[in-house]
Amino acid sequence: MIKKSLRFSSTLLITFMVINNCFAQENVNVKVSRNENIVDISAEKSYVLLYNEPLDGRITFSDKTYAKAKLNLNLLTDEVLFITPENELLPVANQDQIIFFSIGKDLFFKTSNGTVQVVANINDIQLGMVRGFKTVNIDKGGAYGMSSSTSSVQQASSLLETGNRIIASSLTVNQKVELGYYEKWYLINKSKFYPATLKNFSKIFKIDKKELETYVKTANIDINKKEDLISLMNYCTAR
Numbered sequence: 668m669i670k671k672s673l674r675f676s677s678t679l680l681i682t683f684m685v686i687n688n689c690f691a692q693e694n695v696n697v698k699v700s701r702n703e704n705i706v707d708i709s710a711e712k713s714y715v716l717l718y719n720e721p722l723d724g725r726i727t728f729s730d731k732t733y734a735k736a737k738l739n740l741n742l743l744t745d746e747v748l749f750i751t752p753e754n755e756l757l758p759v760a761n762q763d764q765i766i767f768f769s770i771g772k773d774l775f776f777k778t779s780n781g782t783v784q785v786v787a788n789i790n791d792i793q794l795g796m797v798r799g800f801k802t803v804n805i806d807k808g809g810a811y812g813m814s815s816s817t818s819s820v821q822q823a824s825s826l827l828e829t830g831n832r833i834i835a836s837s838l839t840v841n842q843k844v845e846l847g848y849y850e851k852w853y854l855i856n857k858s859k860f861y862p863a864t865l866k867n868f869s870k871i872f873k874i875d876k877k878e879l880e881t882y883v884k885t886a887n888i889d890i891n892k893k894e895d896l897i898s899l900m901n902y903c904t905a906r
Contacts, residue, residue, distance in 0.1 A: 715743040717798070721750050722771035729764045738770045742798050742848070745782055778860055783853055786893060789900045792871060793855035794863070796893070801849055852896055863896055872903035879903075 724738030
């Protein structure tokens, strides 16, 4: 593999607000940049970043080159960030060419479902987690700078979400947008990513779905929780 220097993508201006349900129930001021039809977002508060500070990392690109730097992950924009020689934290250019990357001891894959972090590995089958934000509500700007919460959540979602990226091209300067944090879980098998459903557990581990349903019920398994998903994986591999 060939090592290359990291380049950064440009940025920013417009504002809206974010609610991060994972870390704190409070509003976050966010700046949004627009370059023709492309919109980039950055937040003032550091807790939209996965790590408190950048850690040593390595990125592998689709052309089989790689780069090393101190990295972080922006959960709001789903972008890998790196520290420049000027000590600035900026998005890596060509995000769509990243295949996988590591930050500290953690491994991530860039997929069409978003950035998947590997959180468990049991007999070569991995459990992955995607973090993101979804629209909760939009306040439409009212008369004299006032706002009226007249947009439905469904309308807001159609305006602001495309996969894990947030599209803000329909917003005005005075609009407020509430975004809520979420997590999605995936089983990773032979470089393929499957939603962590009982149907896919049955398919990957070759166990009858009814047996899994019985176990989930008797063991009180919540397939939306990391610890319970790991318990289910252990049950499947121990059979």
